[in-house]
Amino acid sequence: MGVSTQLSDVTPVLNRLRSMLPNLPDALARVAEQVLASPPEMTTLSLVDLADRARVAPATVTRFCRTVGYDDYRALRIAIAAETGRAEQARWELNLGREIRPDDPAHLVLQVIAGADSRTIQETAAQIDLDIAQRAAERIAGARRFDIFGVGGSWLSASEMQLRMERIGIPTWARCDVHSALTSAALLTPDDVVMAISHSGRTAEAVDVLTEARNQGATTIALTSFPRSPIADIADLVLTTTAGETTYRPEALSAKHSQLVVLDLVYILIAQRTVERTTEAFDTTVRAIKQHKIQSTRPGPAERRSSSGT
Known part of the structure; x- marks a missing residue:
């Protein structure tokens, strides 16, 4: 089993990139920033095009892939495609996005807010050092x-x-x-x-x-x-x-x-x-x-059990 497979089984690649970003050398950090800017686009973006956007040599992109745990650019793209695909499928199944229209009913607004906040919390927990x-x-x-x-x-x-x-x-x-x-x-x-x-x-x-x-x-x-x-x-x-x-x-x-x-x-x-x-x-x-708490006049669960003999 290769290194890339082991790592991808442990941590989602995008979360891993976010956590590694602060400690990457400048050239590799620019590559990571381009990847994180638009993960879905990575499924069709060539290695040379990514290098151009990050203002680095193609060899630097290859070095970046190995640094983050993938044998080559193709392996990295497959991992990102799988991860973004799962995310899109989950959003489709829940019928949730991040857009709220003026005529959306309150229950849908609540779903969008709760879904967005839940994802944000999960993403934060996954990437924190x-x-x-x-x-x-x-x-x-x-x-x-x-x-x-x-x-x-x-x-x-x-x-x-x-x-x-x-x-x-x-x-x-x-x-x-x-x-x-x-x-x-x-x-x-x-x-x-x-x-x-x-x-x-x-x-x-x-x-x-x-x-x-x-x-x-x-x-x-x-x-x-x-x-x-x-x-x-x-x-x-x-x-x-x-x-x-x-x-x-x-x-x-x-x-x-x-x-x-x-x-x-x-x-x-x-x-x-x-x-x-x-x-x-x-x-x-x-x-x-x-002393600033208003005491309840109703017996609590323990008191009720005691008075009933249970």
């Missing part, structure tokens, strides 16, 4: 303080992460004002961690905040859908997401679901590394807010 996620969790778990920065929709994801960190006793600040974020970044130390969230990876304020934090020696983390972007270029650790737009919801608005999946993963990995502190923090915070 778990080693990077674990390294990020290690640094955050041991940090003196943890700052998170985002603007627009990314600010909502940053706020969600702050709430999670507060519940397990990690000193965390989420900021959306660049002046406040830069002021904080200027006072950081090598014992601190900063995460900037930007779907495009090109938010100037996020780049500025990470740059200032890095100048002070803090660990910098980027969360973005574009691993080859300005924010990724300056970050120590890059966590990647995927996003698929639907009608009325461009990619930037659809990215939150995949961002939260990655942030939840990092949060759980941190909690695993701080079990005692996390458990104590949960117990303490539950007691603190218990």
Whole structure:
């Protein structure tokens, strides 16, 4: 059994390319970007045409194929054709796309949204670099303080992460004002961690905040859908997401679901590394807010079983 067959049995080729992209040499990365830009077109695109689009020599395309686990260009094309064919068949069977027409009924709109978000979450989970996620969790778990920065929709994801960190006793600040974020970044130390969230990876304020934090020696983390972007270029650790737009919801608005999946993963990995502190923090915070919960006057399942003698 050849290498290509073994690899294709383990990880879908397109997800593998997305995960490998940040670490590929520039010439091979350009080939990967062309492949990912239009996978269905790869079924008819010749090796020479792909080389021309990527501005590389044909031999570089062959080297790219071997680097990603395929013996030659033909094997790569077959794998991509099989994968895109399965995806198209699944979409056809579910009668789902990403388009929403003005006269579509509510139940169909819900199906399109749920289908698009489910695929985005699955694609994000398939391509995330778990080693990077674990390294990020290690640094955050041991940090003196943890700052998170985002603007627009990314600010909502940053706020969600702050709430999670507060519940397990990690000193965390989420900021959306660049002046406040830069002021904080200027006072950081090598014992601190900063995460900037930007779907495009090109938010100037996020780049500025990470740059200032890095100048002070803090660990910098980027969360973005574009691993080859300005924010990724300056970050120590890059966590990647995927996003698929639907009608009325461009990619930037659809990215939150995949961002939260990655942030939840990092949060759980941190909690695993701080079990005692996390458990104590949960117990303490539950007691603190218990008096603000309206108690139910109806017996719960356990009480009902007890009163009925079961």
